[in-house]
Amino acid sequence: MSEEKIRKNAAWSFDAKTSVLIVDLPSGKFWQVNLSEAFDCFKEMDEREKKIFQYGIRQYLSDDTAASKENKFSDDDKMRIFNQSLKDMIDGTYWKRSGKATEKISKYKTEVDVKAAAEAVGVSFEIAKKLLESQGFVIV
Numbered sequence: 001m002s003e004e005k006i007r008k009n010a011a012w013s014f015d016a017k018t019s020v021l022i023v024d025l026p027s028g029k030f031w032q033v034n035l036s037e038a039f040d041c042f043k044e045m046d047e048r049e050k051k052i053f054q055y056g057i058r059q060y061l062s063d064d065t066a067a068s069k070e071n072k073f074s075d076d077d078k079m080r081i082f083n084q085s086l087k088d089m090i091d092g093t094y095w096k097r098s099g100k101a102t103e104k105i106s107k108y109k110t111e112v113d114v115k116a117a118a119e120a121v122g123v124s125f126e127i128a129k130k131l132l133e134s135q136g137f138v139i140v
Contacts (some may be wrong), residue, residue, distance in 0.1 A: 005040065010062070010078075014054045016047065021054050023061070023082070025075040031082045038086065061085050073110065081108050081140040089136075109137050 011024045019036035035042045035054060044055060064085045075082065109117075109132055110133045111125075118128035129139055 012058050027075040029075050031079045077110055077140050084138050108140055110140055
């Protein structure tokens, strides 16, 4: 008898014919984006450029959902973050510059994060959420 291994990581794929980038999450849920529709410039790229571009998009989205072992995002959280990250990528993102180093500010917080912050400072969830949103955080 063989035991079926449970997949822990997302599996990414790209269909060059349809320009669709897909991530299959461990829960069986998936998220996708048509790069030709999201980025007008994608249609003008050659196959090599498309391959590099879609890999960059994949890395960008993966970076936004990376978390420590103690603070993992659910697959539903990841899909909301993918949607928001793609929108931010098109509209512009938040960066923090400190000396010569530049780091991307993690602006995604789950409702669990907001509840913990609210409890830590003794305010309601609604107040903590408004405060975080006013500082550019996105609650997913």
